[in-house]
Amino acid sequence: MSTKLSERLREAIEEEIATGRLLPGTRLDELELAARFEVSRTPIREALSLLAGEGLIETAHRRGAVVAQITPERLVEMFEVMAELEALSARLAARRISDAELQELERLHEECRQAAELRDTDAYFYANERFHYALYASAHNRFLCDEAVALQKKLRPYRRLQLRVRNRMRNSHAEHAAIVQALRDGDGEAAVRCVRSHVLVQGERFADLIASLARLADEGGRPEREAGPAEPARATAARQPSPAG
Structure with a gap:
């Protein structure tokens, strides 16, 4: 307790x-x-x-x-590393993911859809976190998984905050769909591109995050x-x- x-x-x-x-x-x-x-x-x-x-x-x-x-510059650096850790996880998962793991990823993707439709940022946050943890596990590389989880924990409050930006849940869910499809197709390069784009915080998304923090x-x-x-x-x-x- x-x-x-x-x-x-x-x-x-x-x-x-x-x-x-x-x-x-x-x-x-x-x-x-x-x-x-x-x-x-x-x-x-x-x-x-x-x-x-x-x-x-x-x-x-x-x-x-x-x-x-944690300065804005530090946040950018952390998200850059997070994007590469997740991209590597996706590349390996495209080759190694099992049918059962793919089904679990699809189930979590559906949980995210339901939360996005309800505009429930808390529910989406938890389903999204489980989705990413499932992706790390599907790479079947324990060291990589541990490193990704450790950095994810440091970024946790900021990833939660991103979901409060207008349309971010909807866009995030669409990005998940592309990731799942790439893994389903066994296309490692597509999975890398989708995950890297999904995680990186740059341009307008970075400006939105900083504006949300200030607001x-x-x-x-x-x-x-x-x-x-x-x-x-x-x-x-x-x-x-x-x-x-």
């Missing part, structure tokens, strides 16, 4: 980092976070440990846990530099199940 709670808390804090509620450099005090989320310090400590493992927070000398500094920070008001008490957020932390990997 504590593990599931810590995962939900990680997700809630992760969301606040992505939207600017918790700015880079903000100190994360366990006692104050526990009071705000109405939980004990133990799951907060576990959640912060998970976030540290994802690179979203870091430990500063004499300050404890602070939100990591959501403004909507949330000017956050305090200290992650101090605010309105009770227990419901926010509890509303989502932990994602399937």
